[in-house]
Amino acid sequence: MTALIGEGRPDGAISVLLVEDDAPTRWRLHDALAGAPEFRVTTAATLAEARAALNGPAPQVLLTDLQLPDGHGVQLIRETRQRFPQTEIMVISILGDEESVISAIMVGATGYLLKDAFPTDIAATVRDLVAGHSPISASIARFIVRRTQGQPGRSPLPPLNTTKLTPREIDILWGIAKGFSYADIAGHLGLSRQTVPGHIKSIYRKLEVNTRGEAVFEALQQGLIRL
Incomplete structure (x- = not known):
């Protein structure tokens, strides 16, 4: 686990715990957030490191991948939500399979971004999260809408695109x-x-x-x- 980033910043800084096992992605997200004066960022590469970080003060924001080397991010989301109800949680994942999407949201994630669809300004996205918004990648949002409208008593939506690939x-x-x-x-x-x-x-x-x-x-x- 890396040392705390942002020591010496003014009180009131937004504390962020970033959990990502892919080093280039972790560095990119860390640099994008640490470059903004209001963020204080701690990073972890595994579920164990994230749990260790959570033994300290509660972070205001948890950004976590789902597929971690020693466990699943849904476990971390569930534990964090139970211990720290006020922490804002956003998933950062490479794939948005149905089970992971629903599980992450059901246990407490308030945002869900696919890694390949990161907004240009991730710092602005985290600010939106703290402000009470729920940043969600477009394809994830479409899936949630389709699933909701496909519940019993509702007419399911037709497929987005029935064109088959070669x-x-x-x-x-x-x-x-x-x-x-x-x-x-x-x-x-x-x-x-x-x-x-x-x-x-x-x-x-x-x-x-x-x-x-x-x-x-x-x-x-x-x-x-x-x-």
């Missing part, structure tokens, strides 16, 4: 979901590295999405791929 596009999307690079995908499928971005643009267009995370989420919801 077998090649399915293969490429599965590679994206597994976190492979474009070069890896091309190598596995016997394609030219230069042709993969064109296939991905086609996938985005058919699924009506703009990011890798949203594409995977939509494909999972439409039953086009399984992980």
